[in-house]
Amino acid sequence: MIELNAQQIAEATGGRLTSTVDTTATVTTANTDSRLMTANGLFIARPGETTDGHHFIGAARDAGATLILAERETTDANGQPDPAVIVPDATVAMANLARYIVDKIRQHSETTVIGITGSVGKTSTKDALATLLATQGPTVAPQGSYNSEVGVPLTIFTADLDTRYLIVEMGADRVGNIRDLADIVRPDISVVLTVGSAHAASFGSVDNIAQTKGELVEALPAGGVAVLNADDINVAAMATRVPDHASTLWFSAAFAPPRRPRVLYAANADTTVDENPRFDLQYLADDATATDRAGREVTAGLIGEHHTTNLLAAAAAAFAAGVDLSAIVTAMPSIKPASAHRMARTDRTDGITIIDDAYNANPESMRAGLKTLAMLGRNTGRRTWAVLGPMLELGDQHAKEHILLGEVVVRLNIDQLVVVGAAARALYTGAVNEGSWGDEVDHVLTNEGAFDLISQRTAPGDIIFVKGSNGTRLWELADKLTTAPLGRKEQQ
Ligand SMILES: Nc1ncnc2c1ncn2[C@@H]1O[C@H](COP(=O)(O)OP(=O)(O)OP(=O)(O)O)[C@@H](O)[C@H]1O
Ligand SMILES: [Mg+2]
Structure with missing residues (x-):
């Protein structure tokens, strides 16, 4: 980040400085996550969806934050006011600070x-x-x-x-x-x-x-x-x-x-x-x-x-x-996949290929990914697996879109379908009604269940594609399939 002092941050955000601010000091990084805080950092405390950043001001200062952007005054363990710029809305203040920084960069x-x-x-x-x-x-x-x-x-x-x-x-x-x-x-x-x-x-x-x-x-x-x-x-x-x-x-x-x-x-x-x-x-x-x-x-x-x-x-x-x-x-x-879980291909040493596209899913990206899987299977003659979680945020289109996707999996001739999670049930139903049955299609409720099933049945040469909405944490399954030993457990 460009170097900024507390006066500049107050000017950019319309904020008010608390009494303990060192007006000569500057910050060179800014973050909302106290775990990512480094020396000379500006910690931005904002109320989030699950927690309130104001609870982490102490942790952020311990990690190197020298200035706080916050919605209310707080004190440290000794009862001293934390050095802060106080604003009515920290998210709005972030926007104002960002705009100020873009101006400075353009002027330079x-x-x-x-x-x-x-x-x-x-x-x-x-x-x-x-x-x-x-x-x-x-x-x-x-x-x-x-x-x-x-x-x-x-x-x-x-x-x-x-x-x-x-x-x-x-x-x-x-x-x-x-x-x-x-x-x-x-x-x-x-x-x-x-x-x-x-x-x-x-x-x-x-x-x-x-x-x-x-x-x-x-x-x-x-x-x-x-x-x-x-x-x-x-x-x-x-x-x-x-x-x-x-x-x-x-x-x-x-x-x-x-x-x-x-x-x-x-x-x-x-x-x-x-x-x-x-x-x-x-x-x-x-x-x-x-x-x-x-x-x-x-x-x-x-x-x-x-x-x-x-x-x-x-x-x-x-x-x-x-x-x-x-x-x-x-x-x-x-140009290669640079952000994690986006069509990331791993060729395992046991001959199984994992394609991890589990970052997120919607109808368009599901179809695109499945088509790619089908093409890979066609190009190479290898067996294809689609391991699919639900697509979230579809509102009243949820059931319809999942049924349609189940049909797409069958029409693309994907060899094995594993549907993961209760919310994706309609995907399984769509595939079954389109004519997929027996060992070709399974519905499991959890990532663990999916891993055990795939591990039991997969064989060298398989291509396993994993995808579902961000909220379903299917990437954990993808990570495990990428790194853990796969194969039938030894009979006791
Ligand atoms: N043009 C496209 N058509 C269909 N699917 C696509 C297309 N581009 C990317 N995808 C697929 O969509 C998914 C999300 O891709 P990407 O992360 O690039 O999109 P995004 O717009 O940043 O998504 P988000 O809104 O979740 O941030 C991936 O599975 C990717 O392979
Ligand atoms: Mg994105």
Whole structure:
């Protein structure tokens, strides 16, 4: 983080200093988690969903926090007031502090801020873009999937005065959410990937999701660039919301290039035997050279055809940020899964392959992952296992979407289905009604039950794909399948 003193933090947040603040001291890191606190840190105490950060001020000071941002005054073990900036709302204060920091960074030197939103693929795209931009200059991107009113400021707190590229992932669960996040970072480049049914429960409708994602392009400044997915009808419609003072760069992996003025197009899109995306990256525009139009061959280390879109989006964002197409193409092969539990492939020494996609799940990402699994099976003749937990947050669509997914598993000819958790029961029912029976399909209630069943029945050569919603902790099962011995227990 850029070095800040207590006066600056009070100025940025409209806060009040407590009597024990050392006004000459500065902080160089900031966090809401006392366990991540380091020397000269600013600890932000905010009431969370499960606990209240104000309870951890002592722990944070022990870990090196020299200043606290809090909603109320607290005292230490000796009854002394903790040195703090007191604000009415710590989450709002984080946003204000982040905005202040972005201003300072921009004032110091040229900085390009890129915001990424969409219903699926944000984290994959930001990781790909971070790999591309890091070849050009100091790049800051969110850790994991930080994309909320807390995650966005925390990302900005990791930037420095020298940061050349600042990538921000933006998620939303209500109309107005993206506008608020965009107001913190004011992106120069706004990337919108897809509008899906993700989180439809909290939004009420797909239209509301489209309305919210589009807030990112409305926020563009003069000279800004909207990077839009021409293949998604709801994203394409956002072109009319791009302000006149900004421009649009399209990306597409459709069967034929869209009739748009400036497009990065994936021609001859395909996958390798390991299901790594491969395509010819063409730039089709008035200012394109013959080589740009002919295309340059691209492969990357991500797994699944669906990542073509994310790679294109990352390439387009880098191009919009001024990076040469040839440099983008050169850097593409070094793009690998960078955040945990996203199509992470482990080839075990016993010949079993685990594909851990257990970070999260919704209907779109489940279908994409299962299709990839089916393709891997088809390419290699290996037996395929889908180990699936529930998709949460689908509201009244829950049963229907799970039944449909069970049908998809059968139609894709996945060899073995293990459904995990009571909430995923309809997935099992969908598969059974579609014609899967006997040993092909099982329903177990717990991760332990799933592990025991798979361990009993798996054999060298199997490919085991694990996926479920974040709240179901299926990644613990994926971790165990990746590392623990598998196989029939010896008979006593
Ligand atoms: N374009 C896509 N189409 C379908 N599935 C995708 C696509 N891109 C990524 N996925 C899959 O969706 C899941 C989530 O991907 P990722 O973490 O990149 O998305 P996200 O938008 O950041 O999600 P979240 O909202 O949970 O932060 C992964 O299983 C990934 O393989
Ligand atoms: Mg994410």
